[in-house]
Amino acid sequence: MVRDSVLLSAHRLLRSISTLFLTMILARTLTMEEMGIYQLLLIITITLGALVPFEMSTSFMYFHNKTDDAKEKNRIISNTFVSLFLLAILTFMILYLGSTLGLFLTDDAMSPLVIWVGIWCFSIIAGSHLENLYVSTDKAKLFSIFSLVYYLAYAATAFLIIHRDGDLLSIIQFIAIFELVRMIILQALYIVKQPFALKVDWPLLKQQVIYTGSVGAVTAITVVNGYADKILVKFFSNLEEFAIFAIVSKEIPFVLTITASVVTVMLSKLSHLYNVKNDVKRTLSLWQSTSKILAVIIFPMFWILLFYKEEYISLIYSDMYLTGIPIFLIYLIKFPLSFTVFYTLLLISGNQKLVLINTAIVVGSNLVLSYIGVLSFGPYGVAVATVSTAFIGAYLQQRDVCRVFGIKQRELLPYLMIARTFLISGGISYVVLQFTRFLPVHMFIQFFIGGLLIMISTMAVSYKLKDIPSGHLSEAWRRRKTA
Numbered sequence: 001m002v003r004d005s006v007l008l009s010a011h012r013l014l015r016s017i018s019t020l021f022l023t024m025i026l027a028r029t030l031t032m033e034e035m036g037i038y039q040l041l042l043i044i045t046i047t048l049g050a051l052v053p054f055e056m057s058t059s060f061m062y063f064h065n066k067t068d069d070a071k072e073k074n075r076i077i078s079n080t081f082v083s084l085f086l087l088a089i090l091t092f093m094i095l096y097l098g099s100t101l102g103l104f105l106t107d108d109a110m111s112p113l114v115i116w117v118g119i120w121c122f123s124i125i126a127g128s129h130l131e132n133l134y135v136s137t138d139k140a141k142l143f144s145i146f147s148l149v150y151y152l153a154y155a156a157t158a159f160l161i162i163h164r165d166g167d168l169l170s171i172i173q174f175i176a177i178f179e180l181v182r183m184i185i186l187q188a189l190y191i192v193k194q195p196f197a198l199k200v201d202w203p204l205l206k207q208q209v210i211y212t213g214s215v216g217a218v219t220a221i222t223v224v225n226g227y228a229d230k231i232l233v234k235f236f237s238n239l240e241e242f243a244i245f246a247i248v249s250k251e252i253p254f255v256l257t258i259t260a261s262v263v264t265v266m267l268s269k270l271s272h273l274y275n276v277k278n279d280v281k282r283t284l285s286l287w288q289s290t291s292k293i294l295a296v297i298i299f300p301m302f303w304i305l306l307f308y309k310e311e312y313i314s315l316i317y318s319d320m321y322l323t324g325i326p327i328f329l330i331y332l333i334k335f336p337l338s339f340t341v342f343y344t345l346l347l348i349s350g351n352q353k354l355v356l357i358n359t360a361i362v363v364g365s366n367l368v369l370s371y372i373g374v375l376s377f378g379p380y381g382v383a384v385a386t387v388s389t390a391f392i393g394a395y396l397q398q399r400d401v402c403r404v405f406g407i408k409q410r411e412l413l414p415y416l417m418i419a420r421t422f423l424i425s426g427g428i429s430y431v432v433l434q435f436t437r438f439l440p441v442h443m444f445i446q447f448f449i450g451g452l453l454i455m456i457s458t459m460a461v462s463y464k465l466k467d468i469p470s471g472h473l474s475e476a477w478r479r480r481k482t483a
Contacts, residue, residue, distance in 0.1 A: 011147035018155040020316065025162050026171065027247070034168050034382065036239030037109050039246040041117055043060070043227050048095075049124035050223045052087050054216030056080055057129040058347070059208045064136045066275045073137075075201040081127050081187075082200050088126035092118040107249060113172050122174040127183035133190060146186065154178055208263045211352070218343070218352065218359045225363040225389075229382045232374050245379050247317050248324035249331050249386075252305065255338050271348045282406060283348070291340035291413060296468050298339040299422045300458040303429035304451045305332055311447035323464065330383040334390040336422065340413070342397035346404065354400045356380055362393040416468050425458040432457070 026038060060080040064073055098107045099114040134143035161174045222258070233245045273283045305312055309329065313322055343355045366389040373381020404407055429450075436450040462468050 011144040011151070014148055014151040018151040018158070021155050022158045022162075024316055024318075025159065027321070029162055029166050030168065032240040032243045034319065036243035036246070037244060038168060038171070040234070043230060043246075045117060045120050047122065047223050048121045049128065050093055051220050052091050052121075052125050053128040054085055055212045055219045056083055056134045056208070056216075058085075059212035059216075060129050061132045061136055062211060062271055062347070063204075063208055065271045068276070072204070074196045074207070074443060075204055077133065077196050079200055079205045080133075081196075082198060083205070084129055085126050088122040091125055092122040095121065112319075116169075116172045116176040116378065117330055120172070120179055123176070123179035123183045127179075127186060130186045130190070132184070134186075137194065139190070139191075139193065143186070146189065148187075150178075150182055173382055218355045221356070221359045221363045225359070225366050225386075228363070228367055229370055229386045232370055232382055233379050236374050236378070241379075244321055244324040245327060247321050248313065248328040249383065252301070252335065255301065255335070266344060270344060274348045280405065282408070283345075287340075287345055288413060292417065293468055295317070295339040295418050295421050296459055296462045297455075299336060300425040300429065300454045302332065302335045303426050304454055305335070307429055307433045308447045308450060311443050315444050315447065327379055327383050330380065330387055334387045335389060337394050339418070342394065342401050345401045346397065349404055351404050352402070354404070355397070358393060358396040358400065361396060362389050365389045365392060420465070421458070421462060421467060424461055425454070428457045428461070429454045 027035065030038060053481065057080070060076060063076045067073065095105070095118040096115060099111060105111060105114050105117075131143060134140055157178070158171075158174060161170055165171075229249060230246050233244045237245070268282070270283055270286060273279050306329070309325055309332075310322065313325060313328060346352065346355045366386055369383045369385035369389065373383075373385040375381075377384075398409075398412060401411055432450050432453045436446040436453075439446055439449065441449075459468070
């Protein structure tokens with residue numbers, strides 16, 4: 001698990017850096033109105049890329065890791081590949097025909113981009129299972145090496161195209177083509193390494209669809225929840241105000257890199273331990289150990305962003321977006337919740353319906369509170385509503401985990417260690433902040449030095465306190481080699 005997590009984290013880190021690099025250039029190249037259009041297109045592609053596959057990739061990982069039968073594994077791969085490919089074609093046709101017939105995306109700024117947005121969405125949907133496919137078939141190393149090379153080329157090409165043209169159409173064309181090439185090469189590379197017959201097993205596919213029904217509904221509701229705030233603000237503001245809100249309310253990119261990599265690998269291992277080995281104790285132990293390690297990473301990042309907020313916004317998005325700092329700080333309040341993911345335990349135990357119910361409650365509450373908030377306090381009301389409901393969701397999920405696994409609330413997580421890590425990292429961050437303020441260097445250099453010192457110091461103290469003892473890592477590595 002450790003090796004796979006490191007490999008996936010490395011490629012996702014480079015992907016985040018490439019995306020961040022692109023955003024940094026665009027924020028300084030495009031006007032605020034163009035940036036608003038770009039953010040709208042991102043919402044469209046990310047939403048369709050998450051909604052249309054309806055979590056077939058998660059269904060694939062669940063079924064693939066609950067059996068040791070090679071033939072059944074191949075049938076699962078074939079079912080997933082064919083389903084996603086057909087869904088991708090359908091999405092492309094709906095976008096293209098809908099715009100052509102004047103149903104949506106018809107204004108002068110959007111219509112020239114539709115076909116490229118369609119290709120972009122097609123590529124995301126058709127390839128949405130590839131990472132899980134490579135991880136589940138012990139090819140995480142190959143996937144990560146390819147991705148490292150790909151995103152280096154992505155960043156270099158993005159810089160050249162934006163420097164040469166700098167118009168929104170060229171940028172969208174570049175992204176669409178690169179996503180398509182990535183999907184084709186990864187799929188072809190896997191087929192060459194491990195061929196499988198393109199034959200749909202309908203009874204098995206039915207089981208996959210039944211499983212993914214609840215999980216996919218959770219994703220759909222989560223996506224709606226993730227963009228409801230931005231959509232509401234868009235209806236009640238102009239493109240420039242929307243651009244600022246959309247920028248500062250974004251998830252911190254490196255957090256998604258870290259947590260998504262760990263969760264992808266952890267879901268596979270947890271599913272195997274729980275469903276094949278029937279080892280509930282080791283399942284909970286692995287999840288808790290992973291949460292401890294993530295806490296030591298996430299908490300100091302929270303303090304870094306809190307104390308160096310101006311430097312962060314100015315560096316990533318330019319000084320034009322500094323007016324959005326109050327919104328940024330409101331969204332930052334929910335950032336510490338990223339140290340763990342409760343729904344993984346509910347998914348691997350077959351209780352995805354509980355995740356669906358909890359998510360529906362959160363989204364319903366968020367929509368109501370956000371609407372009231374935007375009418376009463378504008379974007380600030382939307383931000384407060386979104387953050388508040390995130391904490392409600394965390395409470396509901398941890399409550400159900402305790403009930404499903406038959407444990408008490410105090411046994412779910414090492415709360416003393418988590419609180420101690422949070423406070424220690426905060427104290428270290430404050431001391432480092434005072435030190436860097438005296439350095440006669442540019443504020444961006446202060447930000448990098450301060451952030452590095454805070455992360456290293458927090459990890460060193462946590463290691464000294466045995467909050468992340470080496471035994472956890474060596475045991476995880478030993479288990480992976482003997483699994």
